[in-house]
Every structure is written in C-alpha cells, then in structure tokens.
Amino acid sequence: MKTVALATLLILSASLAGCTFGEEEEDTDCSEAQNMASDCDNDSSILEIEDNPNPDSPGMQYFTKYVAVLGLGVYAESGLSDAQVLHAAAVLAELLDNDEDGVADDEALLSRLQNMSAMVPMFDSEESEAAEDFMEHYTGNGVSAVLFADEVDPSQPGHWGSDATVEEIMHTINHIGHVYVYPDAFGLEPNSSLLSDAMDEARGGQFISHPDNYPENAWYHYDDTTCDYECMAIEYIYWAQVSNMEILNDTATCDGIANEWEPCSKDLLESMDVLIYALITDPQYHLPQNAPDGIYNPTTEE
Numbered sequence: 001m002k003t004v005a006l007a008t009l010l011i012l013s014a015s016l017a018g019c020t021f022g023e024e025e026e027d028t029d030c031s032e033a034q035n036m037a038s039d040c041d042n043d044s045s046i047l048e049i050e051d052n053p054n055p056d057s058p059g060m061q062y063f064t065k066y067v068a069v070l071g072l073g074v075y076a077e078s079g080l081s082d083a084q085v086l087h088a089a090a091v092l093a094e095l096l097d098n099d100e101d102g103v104a105d106d107e108a109l110l111s112r113l114q115n116m117s118a119m120v121p122m123f124d125s126e127e128s129e130a131a132e133d134f135m136e137h138y139t140g141n142g143v144s145a146v147l148f149a150d151e152v153d154p155s156q157p158g159h160w161g162s163d164a165t166v167e168e169i170m171h172t173i174n175h176i177g178h179v180y181v182y183p184d185a186f187g188l189e190p191n192s193s194l195l196s197d198a199m200d201e202a203r204g205g206q207f208i209s210h211p212d213n214y215p216e217n218a219w220y221h222y223d224d225t226t227c228d229y230e231c232m233a234i235e236y237i238y239w240a241q242v243s244n245m246e247i248l249n250d251t252a253t254c255d256g257i258a259n260e261w262e263p264c265s266k267d268l269l270e271s272m273d274v275l276i277y278a279l280i281t282d283p284q285y286h287l288p289q290n291a292p293d294g295i296y297n298p299t300t301e302e
Contacts, residue, residue: 047089047296049082059138062130063121069093070104071114079124080149087154088120088147090296091165095173098288102298106286109177118142118176120169124149144175144234157294158242160253166292170238178237182285186237188230198275199236219262219272240276243269245291 052063052075063075065082067089074092076085096104096113104110119142123131126148134146151164158166178186187193190206200206204215208229214221220236227235239261242248246266248257254264263269270277280287 047086047093049085059134059136062128062133070096070110072118072120074120074122076122077124077128077130079128080122080152083154084149084152085122087152087157087294088122088165088169090294091157091292092120092169093296093298094290094292094294095166095169095288097296097298098290100296100298105288106181108181109173109286112181113142113173113177116140116142116176118172120147120172122147122149122152142176143172145169145171154294157292158245158247160248160257165294166242166247167238170241171234174237175234178285178287185279185282185285188233190229194275194279195233195237198273198279199233201275202236202273203232220260222260236276237280240269240273240280241287242291244277244280244289247291 047067047069050066050068052060052066053073054060055063060075062077064078065076065080065085067074067085069089069092072092074085074089076088094100096106096110098105117140119140121134121143123134123146125131131146131148145168147165147168153159153163156162174186175188179188184193186195188196190196190200190208199220202218202220204218204221205211207214210223210225214223220239222232222235239248239257243261243263244266248254248261249265257264263272279285281289
C-alpha cells in the first residue's frame with residue numbers, strides 16, 4: 001500500500017510542533033488548544049458536516065468542512081465529498097466506540113486525545129493550498145497522519161490499496177493516544193514496551209537501522225528506509241490490528257502485502273505472532289476488535 005501516512009508522519013515530525021516520535025508533549029486542555037476539536041463533550045453520536053469552527057487558527061483557514069466526533073474533529077477542504085468526510089468521521093467514531101454504545105470504549109484514551117486536540121485533516125491532494133498552509137503553519141500537537149481525497153473510498157472501508165481511512169486514523173489514535181496512556185505496553189522506542197519486544201521478534205531481531213536482509217524467520221519485514229524504529233512500531237501495530245479485524249484476509253491482499261507483512265488473517269496472526277496478538281486483544285487496553293464499516297449508529301439504553 002502506498003504509505004502516504006508514514007511519509008506524512010515523518011514530514012510532520014520534522015515540521016509540525018509536537019509530532020515527533022518517542023517524545024512526550026504536554027497535555028493541553030480544550031480551551032488552551034484553541035478549541036481545535038470543538039468542545040470536550042464525549043457523547044456525540046450524530047455525525048453532521050458543519051462549517052470549520054476554527055478558520056483563524058494557524059494552518060486551518062482552508063478547511064471548509066468539519067465533523068465533531070466524540071469531542072475530536074475531522075477537518076476537510078472543499079475537494080473532499082461529503083460522503084468521504086462523513087466516512088472518515090464514522091471510522092474515527094467506530095475505532096473509539098467499537099461496540100457503538102455511544103460511549104468511548106476507553107475513557108483514558110479519549111481524554112488524552114481530547115487534551116491533545118487530536119484531529120483528522122483531509123486534503124484534496126498533497127499539493128493543495130490547504131495542505132501546504134497546514135504543513136507550514138499548524139502549531140498543535142494533535143496530528144500524526146493525514147488523508148488525501150484519492151485514498152478515501154467509502155465503498156471499501158479500510159480495504160488495502162483503496163481506502164486508507166482505517167490506517168491513517170489508527171496511526172493517530174495509536175501514536176497520540178496509546179503510546180502515552182499505556183507506555184509500558186505501547187512505547188515506541190527499543191526495549192521500552194511489550195510492543196517493541198513483539199516487533200523485535202516479528203522482525204527476527206532488534207534492528208535499529210534497516211538490515212540489508214531480514215532473517216528468513218521474520219514475518220514483518222518492512223524495508224522503507226525513511227521509516228525509523230519508532231515509525232516501524234507504529235506501522236507494526238496497525239498491521240496487527242487490521243489482521244485481527246480480518247480486513248486483510250483475501251488472497252489478493254495477502255499476496256500484495258507479503259513483501260512487508262505475512263500474517264494477514266486473524267488465525268495466522270494468533271499462531272504466528274503470539275506476542276502482538278496477546279497485546280492487542282488484552283481487554284485492559286480496550287483496543288477495537290471489530291473492523292469499521294464506515295457506518296456509525298450508536299445505540300444507547302433509555
């Protein structure tokens with residue numbers, strides 16, 4: 001899959017304040033973050049497109065569409081269709097409220113994301129005026145990946161090569177949220193966490209820099225030299241989560257990603273990567289287990 005998200009993560013880590021891997025940023029409350037994600041109410045269950053509530057904030061002037069999601073924000077420029085914007089918003093909601101009961105599955109995670117004003121920026125293209133303005137002027141700490149119009153397909157939620165919403169939004173939730181809420185489980189640096197230990201085993205050893213060739217027994221062998229150890233860890237947990245969700249479990253996808261990732265089904269993940277499977281299915285961390293379908297219809301008890 002074209003890893004725009006990872007390239008963007010690296011660009012953001014260098015050019016956007018507070019988006020570096022492995023570096024803690026101070027939490028800010030909603031008011032201090034210029035109310036970038038609307039209010040801090042976490043019981044929003046109706047997804048509607050509104051006008052950009054923060055056009056005067058740095059890097060935000062070209063966004064014309066906004067959706068509030070559990071106190072967070074999805075921002076898009078005009079070239080994104082309403083269907084694409086609502087799709088991204090629904091995926092964000094489903095990843096945070098995976099049982100769709102109208103309440104976030106992990107209140108500590110949601111609180112962290114709200115405090116960091118986590119957001120999902122959506123651009124017409126990498127060269128759009130909005131993208132360039134955002135990259136140059138955004139000063140917040142709530143972005144780890146972005147979405148472009150040509151990689152959002154509401155008809156194929158999360159499908160490899162067609163719809164990147166699950167990947168990009170998952171990167172943001174994992175990087176801004178899980179890494180700091182559960183550092184012993186999801187820390188990104190070498191020897192820092194259960195995640196880093198699992199990745200070292202999956203890669204056939206601990207490789208701080210990219211090896212010329214991965215060992216034959218490795219099942220995670222991503223070879224993008226622009227992606228450092230921490231970046232590799234973020235990509236690794238994404239692959240594990242979507243394998244567990246069965247998003248990758250078809251022949252064409254399994255064959256297409258085999259050069260990077262082998263356990264493309266839940267059964268393969270459970271048998272091949274025991275450590276990461278145990279981590280992402282451990283109920284204490286509340287990671288989503290069900291694949292988003294792009295339709296968020298929360299049900300609440302009367």
